[in-house]
Amino acid sequence: MLAVGTRSASPATRRQEILDVAAAVFARQGIANTTVRDIGEEAGILSGSLYHHFSSKDEIVEEIIRAALDPDIELDVALAHSEVEPPEAVRQLLVRSLRFTHDHPDVAVIIANGRHELLAAERFDFLHTRGAAIRASWVAVLERGKAQGVFRADLDPDLTYKAVMGAVSAAPNWYRRSGAHDIDEIAEGFVTLFLRGITVRGDAPTSALEG
Amino acid sequence: MLAVGTRSASPATRRQEILDVAAAVFARQGIANTTVRDIGEEAGILSGSLYHHFSSKDEIVEEIIRAALDPDIELDVALAHSEVEPPEAVRQLLVRSLRFTHDHPDVAVIIANGRHELLAAERFDFLHTRGAAIRASWVAVLERGKAQGVFRADLDPDLTYKAVMGAVSAAPNWYRRSGAHDIDEIAEGFVTLFLRGITVRGDAPTSALEG
Amino acid sequence: MLAVGTRSASPATRRQEILDVAAAVFARQGIANTTVRDIGEEAGILSGSLYHHFSSKDEIVEEIIRAALDPDIELDVALAHSEVEPPEAVRQLLVRSLRFTHDHPDVAVIIANGRHELLAAERFDFLHTRGAAIRASWVAVLERGKAQGVFRADLDPDLTYKAVMGAVSAAPNWYRRSGAHDIDEIAEGFVTLFLRGITVRGDAPTSALEG
Amino acid sequence: MLAVGTRSASPATRRQEILDVAAAVFARQGIANTTVRDIGEEAGILSGSLYHHFSSKDEIVEEIIRAALDPDIELDVALAHSEVEPPEAVRQLLVRSLRFTHDHPDVAVIIANGRHELLAAERFDFLHTRGAAIRASWVAVLERGKAQGVFRADLDPDLTYKAVMGAVSAAPNWYRRSGAHDIDEIAEGFVTLFLRGITVRGDAPTSALEG
DNA sequence: TATGAATGAGAATTCATTCAT
DNA sequence: AATGAATGAATTCTCATTCAT
Numbered sequence: 001m002l003a004v005g006t007r008s009a010s011p012a013t014r015r016q017e018i019l020d021v022a023a024a025v026f027a028r029q030g031i032a033n034t035t036v037r038d039i040g041e042e043a044g045i046l047s048g049s050l051y052h053h054f055s056s057k058d059e060i061v062e063e064i065i066r067a068a069l070d071p072d073i074e075l076d077v078a079l080a081h082s083e084v085e086p087p088e089a090v091r092q093l094l095v096r097s098l099r100f101t102h103d104h105p106d107v108a109v110i111i112a113n114g115r116h117e118l119l120a121a122e123r124f125d126f127l128h129t130r131g132a133a134i135r136a137s138w139v140a141v142l143e144r145g146k147a148q149g150v151f152r153a154d155l156d157p158d159l160t161y162k163a164v165m166g167a168v169s170a171a172p173n174w175y176r177r178s179g180a181h182d183i184d185e186i187a188e189g190f191v192t193l194f195l196r197g198i199t200v201r202g203d204a205p206t207s208a209l210e211g
Numbered sequence: 212m213l214a215v216g217t218r219s220a221s222p223a224t225r226r227q228e229i230l231d232v233a234a235a236v237f238a239r240q241g242i243a244n245t246t247v248r249d250i251g252e253e254a255g256i257l258s259g260s261l262y263h264h265f266s267s268k269d270e271i272v273e274e275i276i277r278a279a280l281d282p283d284i285e286l287d288v289a290l291a292h293s294e295v296e297p298p299e300a301v302r303q304l305l306v307r308s309l310r311f312t313h314d315h316p317d318v319a320v321i322i323a324n325g326r327h328e329l330l331a332a333e334r335f336d337f338l339h340t341r342g343a344a345i346r347a348s349w350v351a352v353l354e355r356g357k358a359q360g361v362f363r364a365d366l367d368p369d370l371t372y373k374a375v376m377g378a379v380s381a382a383p384n385w386y387r388r389s390g391a392h393d394i395d396e397i398a399e400g401f402v403t404l405f406l407r408g409i410t411v412r413g414d415a416p417t418s419a420l421e422g
Numbered sequence: 423m424l425a426v427g428t429r430s431a432s433p434a435t436r437r438q439e440i441l442d443v444a445a446a447v448f449a450r451q452g453i454a455n456t457t458v459r460d461i462g463e464e465a466g467i468l469s470g471s472l473y474h475h476f477s478s479k480d481e482i483v484e485e486i487i488r489a490a491l492d493p494d495i496e497l498d499v500a501l502a503h504s505e506v507e508p509p510e511a512v513r514q515l516l517v518r519s520l521r522f523t524h525d526h527p528d529v530a531v532i533i534a535n536g537r538h539e540l541l542a543a544e545r546f547d548f549l550h551t552r553g554a555a556i557r558a559s560w561v562a563v564l565e566r567g568k569a570q571g572v573f574r575a576d577l578d579p580d581l582t583y584k585a586v587m588g589a590v591s592a593a594p595n596w597y598r599r600s601g602a603h604d605i606d607e608i609a610e611g612f613v614t615l616f617l618r619g620i621t622v623r624g625d626a627p628t629s630a631l632e633g
Numbered sequence: 634m635l636a637v638g639t640r641s642a643s644p645a646t647r648r649q650e651i652l653d654v655a656a657a658v659f660a661r662q663g664i665a666n667t668t669v670r671d672i673g674e675e676a677g678i679l680s681g682s683l684y685h686h687f688s689s690k691d692e693i694v695e696e697i698i699r700a701a702l703d704p705d706i707e708l709d710v711a712l713a714h715s716e717v718e719p720p721e722a723v724r725q726l727l728v729r730s731l732r733f734t735h736d737h738p739d740v741a742v743i744i745a746n747g748r749h750e751l752l753a754a755e756r757f758d759f760l761h762t763r764g765a766a767i768r769a770s771w772v773a774v775l776e777r778g779k780a781q782g783v784f785r786a787d788l789d790p791d792l793t794y795k796a797v798m799g800a801v802s803a804a805p806n807w808y809r810r811s812g813a814h815d816i817d818e819i820a821e822g823f824v825t826l827f828l829r830g831i832t833v834r835g836d837a838p839t840s841a842l843e844g
Numbered sequence: 845t846a847t848g849a850a851t852g853a854g855a856a857t858t859c860a861t862t863c864a865t
Numbered sequence: 866a867a868t869g870a871a872t873g874a875a876t877t878c879t880c881a882t883t884c885a886t
Contacts (some may be wrong), residue, residue: 014866030328032243035859048862049867057860109327116324116384117241152403159392159400166381167374173327174373181370189370192363197408225849246876260850262878436845452750454665457880470883471846479881531749538746538806539663574825581814581822584807585800592799595749603792611792614785619830647870669856682871684857 015053018043023064023106031061031114058123061110065118068100068107069130080137086145087195093138094194095187097168101175102183108172115169135161142198151198164194226264229254234275234317242272242325269334272321276329279318280341283307291348297356298406304349305405306398308379312386313394319383326380346372353409362409375405437475440465445486445528453483453536480545483532487540490522490529491552502559508567509617515560516616517609519590523597524605530594537591557583564620573620586616648686651676656697656739664694664747691756694743698751701740702763705729713770719778720828726771727827728820730801734808735816741805748802768794775831784831797827 021043025034036057040047054060075096079089101108111118111127118124138161145151167190181189232254236245247268251258265271286307290300312319322329322338329335349372356362378401386397443465447456458479462469476482497518501511523530533540533549540546560583567573589612603611654676658667669690673680687693708729712722734741744751744760751757771794778784800823808819 029331030243032241033328036861037859045866046868047860048869051861052866055861113324113327116320117244120240154403156392156400159397160404162381162385163378163401163404166379167377169381170373170377181367186370189367190374192365193371193374193405193408195408197404197406201412247878248876256849257851258876259852259854259878259880262880263849266878268877451753452665454663455750458882459880467845468847469881470848473882474845477882535746535749538742539666542662576825578814578822581819582826584803585823585826588800588803589796590799591803592795596795603789608792611789612796614787615793615796615830616826617830619826619828623834668854670854678870679872681857681859681873684859685870688857690856 018045018050018053019060019064019067022060023110026061026064027106027109031110031117062123065107065111065124068104076137077133080140086141086148086150087199089141090195090198091191093141094164094168094190098171098183098187098190101172105172105176112169112172134165138164145198150200152200155198160198229256229261229264230271230275230278233271234321237272237275238317238320242321242328273334276318276322276335279315287348288344291351297352297359297361298410300352301356301406301409302402304352305375305379305401309382309394309398309401312383316383316387323380323383345376349375356409361411363411366409371409440467440472440475441482441486441489444482445532448483448486449528449531453532453539484545487529487533487546490526498559499555502562508563508570508572509621511563512617512620513613515563516586516590516612520593520605520609520612523594527594527598534591534594556587560586567620572622574622577620582620651678651683651686652693652697652700655693656743659694659697660739660742664743664750695756698740698744698757701737709770710766713773719774719781719783720832722774723828723831724824726774727797727801727823731804731816731820731823734805738805738809745802745805767798771797778831783833785833788831793831
């Protein structure tokens with residue numbers, strides 16, 4: 001037990017290395033246009049050898065996405081049912097979405113561009129679940145704001161959710177390149193834009209807007 | 212015996228038939244996940260015979276997209292440089308974008324989900340050009356609104372454009388399924404949301420907002 | 423029976439037109455690399471319509487070759503068994519081969535480059551026959567010359583035939599481009615080269631050589 | 634138990650095995666009439682698996698040809714500019730050409746019959762280069778011989794080169810079948826034939842001729 | 845005779861995956 | 866864990882040929 005080959009890092013780490021490389025390649029080329037060979041080449045491994053770590057290309061994709069998603073699924077839901085003032089809740093929902101883009105830029109791009117493809121596969125049903133949860137959170141918050149008279153009475157929660165989510169979902173595709181803004185500035189811009197669009201005129205949301 | 216049933220339509224029509232079928236399949240499955248065989252099967256033709264009409268799969272995609280895009284490229288640009296009041300201009304830009312989704316639902320979905328893939332191909336360089344024109348139009352209008360004091364002084368035109376375009380680009384993916392809204396209601400909801408988000412408080416934009 | 427469509431020339435001529443065009447295309451691109459569509463395009467006809475004139479691509483090839491070959495097959499054989507002096511016979515064999523290149527440049531190129539391919543097809547068995555006849559003529563003449571003491575005693579008729587035929591067969595590939603020489607000069611050069619190579623030193627062949 | 638039977642050879646060898654098989658098939662059927670499946674079948678591998686070793690059919694062809702050609706390109710050129718007596722130089726040029734046929738019978742056949750096709754492809758531009766070098770060597774030697782008065786004054790170097798090269802280029806097509814001659818006999822026959830055809834009468838070249 | 849659409853067999857190539865070593 | 870060779874199914878595309886009009 002003297003010397004053990006230590007060419008590469010520990011097994012778990014090697015696995016993670018591959019996942020990181022794969023995420024970058026998937027983000028750059030799209031899932032369908034990325035071959036396992038592409039991944040292997042960039043990870044310094046032969047494509048066949050990837051199968052010692054993963055049982056299929058899809059498993060790699062799944063693991064990349066799950067790893068990024070797992071931690072914080074329930075936060076939005078909790079927020080929606082909390083006592084937090086609706087404008088502040090909207091802010092937090094927006095900030096959290098954009099933080100995801102910042103924290104997991106590759107995964108965010110993968111999901112943004114592979115959405116259609118992923119949603120069609122049973123394997124990625126959990127994305128539907130998650131999407132439904134996010135939608136429910138937004139709708140709940142928007143409804144609450146309307147009930148409290150702080151959001152416009154004519155606001156369509158579903159349509160508003162779709163508009164906001166569209167804006168947020170597109171962010172990964174331009175975020176990395178725009179060194180101009182950092183993620184908090186972006187979030188601030190989005191929060192201002194949408195809160196003004198959502199709230200009734202002239203009053204309450206100011207605190208959140210200027211906060 | 213005047214009219215005899217003719218099995219197939221006129222030449223120009225057969226081509227168009229195939230393009231329509233192909234657009235539907237591409238929209239449903241994504242470009243990369245659609246084989247020429249899929250198209251052939253749905254069009255009632257052998258995949259090889261498609262090459263009697265088109266010289267490659269990419270040509271089919273290109274023709275589908277160009278046919279939808281060609282007519283109205285310059286309208287947005289013209290509008291940006293017109294005398295139209297900025298809020299009204301914003302409304303028109305928004306309405307026109309959403310009308311595209313309504314008029315060409317398949318193409319809109321194809322572009323929305325294939326964006327990454329398409330932009331990477333030289334063949335579809337015209338999409339970059341078009342995207343740049345649209346962006347320029349939005350930024351010009353937003354700048355003009357700021358200069359006239361009707362849009363918020365702290366508005367970031369680039370970021371705002373990205374938010375709006377994100378919302379608009381996502382629309383094709385839910386538009387068809389949501390029989391709930393018709394396209395004008397949707398446009399109205401977007402116009403209200405974004406104009407309120409963009410304009411300074413309490414005054415001028417009212418006409419456009421309530422109009 | 424008043425007016426008959428006379429758009430193109432008489433049927434026989436139209437057929438010949440197509441054959442001529444096809445010969446040119448085959449010569450330029452090779453048989454295997456020429457599609458019936460190539461021929462149709464250059465003949466101003468759709469590929470399918472070619473089948474009103476010919477029953478297959480191979481038939482076109484065959485007809486092109488046969489038309490060029492038919493007239494003069496037996497001449498060489500007759501010459502071989504005639505009383506003509508061997509050197510003069512050699513000259514005539516050479517001249518006739520090179521004349522073929524001159525008179526049927528496309529067919530000569532087609533045969534030169536398609537030889538391997540053509541000889542493999544049953545349909546073109548007549549090329550074997552013809553080749554054998556030519557070979558027999560040459561060998562007979564060379565043998566006769568040796569017997570008469572005018573050709574070198576150590577001459578290998580078979581090998582000599584192969585050398586001469588190789589030189590002659592390659593000619594179609596450069597003939598057209600070399601406007602420098604006309605066909606008779608070329609023949610003269612070949613005759614001189616080979617007769618000197620074949621004959622015994624210092625005497626008899628002079629007449630033919632200088633003739 | 635020293636040696637264990639190993640089914641497949643070493644890596645470099647497997648590749649070479651395939652190249653050898655492919656060369657044989659190409660020589661037999663012609664390049665255009667050989668499918669990658671033909672090669673696979675004869676090499677005992679699925680056609681798709683060939684792409685593990687080569688990236689295209691053309692690459693296989695190129696590698697086969699380059700491997701045979703690479704070693705000795707410059708020899709002819711060097712000879713042309715050396716002090717070697719012209720008749721001896723001619724002999725060497727001829728012998729070397731025929732040796733190529735002997736050493737690489739498949740490649741020689743491939744080039745002989747695929748010439749037209751290969752020269753048309755950019756990928757095989759190096760064949761033009763090589764052909765030009767060989768031509769230049771021959772012409773230089775022939776000119777030198779004329780200048781020294783050992784070759785006929787009325788000799789056309791270009792035409793002579795074409796005749797000789799034609800004879801030599803055709804050799805691969807009959808060489809293998811004619812077990813009658815071995816390569817040196819053939820070379821001797823060619824050398825005698827062409828040197829007699831080239832040289833002035835009666836004298837100098839004798840040494841080379843009888844050598 | 846010609847058109848234009850279509851057929852059907854097969855071409856080269858791609859790629860996720862397997863497996864002996 | 867990794868290699869390198871191979872599989873096998875599928876993919877895009879080609880092309881001689883057929884056929885209704």
